[in-house]
Amino acid sequence: MKNTSMINKKYTYALIGASANKDKYGYKILQDLTVAGFKIIPVNPKGQDIQDQKVYRKLTDIKEKIDVAIFVVPPSITENVLKQVHTKKINNVWFQPGSENENAIDYCKKNKINYIHNLCIMVER
Numbered sequence: 001m002k003n004t005s006m007i008n009k010k011y012t013y014a015l016i017g018a019s020a021n022k023d024k025y026g027y028k029i030l031q032d033l034t035v036a037g038f039k040i041i042p043v044n045p046k047g048q049d050i051q052d053q054k055v056y057r058k059l060t061d062i063k064e065k066i067d068v069a070i071f072v073v074p075p076s077i078t079e080n081v082l083k084q085v086h087t088k089k090i091n092n093v094w095f096q097p098g099s100e101n102e103n104a105i106d107y108c109k110k111n112k113i114n115y116i117h118n119l120c121i122m123v124e125r
Contacts, residue, residue: 006092006116007125009037011067014059014090016081017099018042018072020050025096026072032122041066059084068092070121075101082107094121 013033018040019026030050033040041064042050047057056062059069059081069090071078078099085093086107093108095117108115 006068006094006114007121008067009039012039012041012064014041014043014056014062014066014069016043016059016069016071016073017077018044018050018055020048024072029070029072029096029122033125036125038125059090060087062088066090068094070094070096071099072096073099075099075104078104079107082113085113086111094119096120 015026015030017026018030021027030040030042034051041062042053042055043059044055045057047055049055066088069085071081071093078095082104091114093113093115095104095115097118097120100117105115105117
Protein backbone atom coordinates (compact mmCIF):
# COMPACT_ATOMS: atom_id res chain seq x y z
CA MET A 1 0.00 0.00 0.00
CA LYS A 2 1.30 3.44 -0.91
CA ASN A 3 2.15 5.42 2.21
CA THR A 4 -0.04 8.36 1.24
CA SER A 5 -3.13 6.26 0.47
CA MET A 6 -4.54 7.02 3.93
CA ILE A 7 -3.84 10.73 3.65
CA ASN A 8 -6.77 12.57 2.13
CA LYS A 9 -8.48 15.77 3.32
CA LYS A 10 -11.83 14.22 2.38
CA TYR A 11 -11.34 11.58 5.08
CA THR A 12 -12.46 11.75 8.69
CA TYR A 13 -9.80 10.68 11.16
CA ALA A 14 -10.08 9.50 14.74
CA LEU A 15 -6.97 10.29 16.79
CA ILE A 16 -6.68 7.72 19.56
CA GLY A 17 -4.48 9.22 22.24
CA ALA A 18 -5.31 12.87 21.61
CA SER A 19 -3.86 14.96 24.43
CA ALA A 20 -4.18 18.44 25.90
CA ASN A 21 -0.50 18.24 26.93
CA LYS A 22 1.45 20.29 24.36
CA ASP A 23 4.56 18.14 24.91
CA LYS A 24 2.84 14.93 23.78
CA TYR A 25 2.48 13.69 20.21
CA GLY A 26 -1.24 13.28 20.81
CA TYR A 27 -1.39 17.08 20.95
CA LYS A 28 1.17 17.79 18.22
CA ILE A 29 -0.56 15.52 15.69
CA LEU A 30 -3.99 16.95 16.49
CA GLN A 31 -2.64 20.49 16.06
CA ASP A 32 -0.66 19.72 12.91
CA LEU A 33 -3.43 17.92 11.04
CA THR A 34 -6.16 20.35 12.14
CA VAL A 35 -4.15 23.38 10.99
CA ALA A 36 -3.46 21.57 7.69
CA GLY A 37 -7.21 21.24 7.10
CA PHE A 38 -7.84 17.61 8.04
CA LYS A 39 -11.00 16.58 9.92
CA ILE A 40 -9.78 15.04 13.17
CA ILE A 41 -11.96 13.63 15.95
CA PRO A 42 -9.97 13.37 19.20
CA VAL A 43 -10.35 10.26 21.38
CA ASN A 44 -9.13 10.09 24.98
CA PRO A 45 -10.71 8.27 27.95
CA LYS A 46 -10.51 11.50 30.00
CA GLY A 47 -12.93 13.11 27.55
CA GLN A 48 -11.90 16.72 28.23
CA ASP A 49 -12.08 19.16 25.32
CA ILE A 50 -8.80 19.81 23.49
CA GLN A 51 -8.23 22.90 21.34
CA ASP A 52 -11.98 23.68 21.56
CA GLN A 53 -12.81 20.28 20.08
CA LYS A 54 -15.10 17.73 21.71
CA VAL A 55 -13.11 14.69 22.81
CA TYR A 56 -14.77 11.28 22.75
CA ARG A 57 -13.99 8.83 25.54
CA LYS A 58 -14.22 5.81 23.22
CA LEU A 59 -14.04 5.24 19.50
CA THR A 60 -17.43 3.55 19.64
CA ASP A 61 -19.00 6.78 21.02
CA ILE A 62 -18.40 8.51 17.67
CA LYS A 63 -21.52 8.42 15.50
CA GLU A 64 -20.03 9.46 12.18
CA LYS A 65 -18.07 7.28 9.78
CA ILE A 66 -14.34 7.18 10.42
CA ASP A 67 -12.07 6.56 7.45
CA VAL A 68 -8.78 6.22 9.34
CA ALA A 69 -7.94 5.58 12.99
CA ILE A 70 -4.59 7.09 14.01
CA PHE A 71 -2.97 5.53 17.06
CA VAL A 72 -0.58 7.46 19.30
CA VAL A 73 -0.86 5.32 22.45
CA PRO A 74 1.16 2.47 23.99
CA PRO A 75 0.79 -0.92 22.22
CA SER A 76 -1.24 -2.44 25.07
CA ILE A 77 -3.92 0.26 24.62
CA THR A 78 -3.72 -0.07 20.83
CA GLU A 79 -4.56 -3.78 21.13
CA ASN A 80 -7.68 -3.03 23.20
CA VAL A 81 -8.90 -0.20 20.95
CA LEU A 82 -8.43 -2.28 17.78
CA LYS A 83 -11.54 -4.22 18.85
CA GLN A 84 -13.49 -0.95 18.63
CA VAL A 85 -11.97 -0.30 15.19
CA HIS A 86 -13.31 -3.66 14.07
CA THR A 87 -16.73 -3.04 15.66
CA LYS A 88 -17.04 0.33 13.88
CA LYS A 89 -15.90 -1.23 10.59
CA ILE A 90 -12.98 1.18 10.21
CA ASN A 91 -10.84 -0.23 7.40
CA ASN A 92 -7.69 1.86 7.80
CA VAL A 93 -5.32 2.22 10.72
CA TRP A 94 -2.21 4.38 11.03
CA PHE A 95 0.12 3.29 13.83
CA GLN A 96 2.35 6.17 14.84
CA PRO A 97 5.86 4.84 15.67
CA GLY A 98 5.80 2.99 18.98
CA SER A 99 2.02 2.53 19.12
CA GLU A 100 2.01 -0.90 17.47
CA ASN A 101 3.31 -4.33 18.31
CA GLU A 102 3.21 -7.73 16.64
CA ASN A 103 -0.21 -8.55 18.15
CA ALA A 104 -1.73 -5.33 16.79
CA ILE A 105 -0.36 -5.96 13.30
CA ASP A 106 -1.53 -9.59 13.40
CA TYR A 107 -5.00 -8.41 14.46
CA CYS A 108 -5.15 -6.09 11.44
CA LYS A 109 -4.03 -8.85 9.07
CA LYS A 110 -6.53 -11.34 10.52
CA ASN A 111 -9.42 -8.85 10.28
CA LYS A 112 -8.43 -7.43 6.87
CA ILE A 113 -7.76 -3.94 8.23
CA ASN A 114 -5.29 -1.89 6.16
CA TYR A 115 -2.47 -0.50 8.26
CA ILE A 116 0.61 1.68 8.06
CA HIS A 117 3.34 1.55 10.71
CA ASN A 118 6.85 2.87 11.30
CA LEU A 119 5.88 6.16 9.64
CA CYS A 120 4.80 9.47 11.14
CA ILE A 121 1.63 10.90 9.60
CA MET A 122 2.91 14.46 10.11
CA VAL A 123 6.04 13.69 8.05
CA GLU A 124 4.20 11.70 5.36
CA ARG A 125 1.47 14.26 4.71
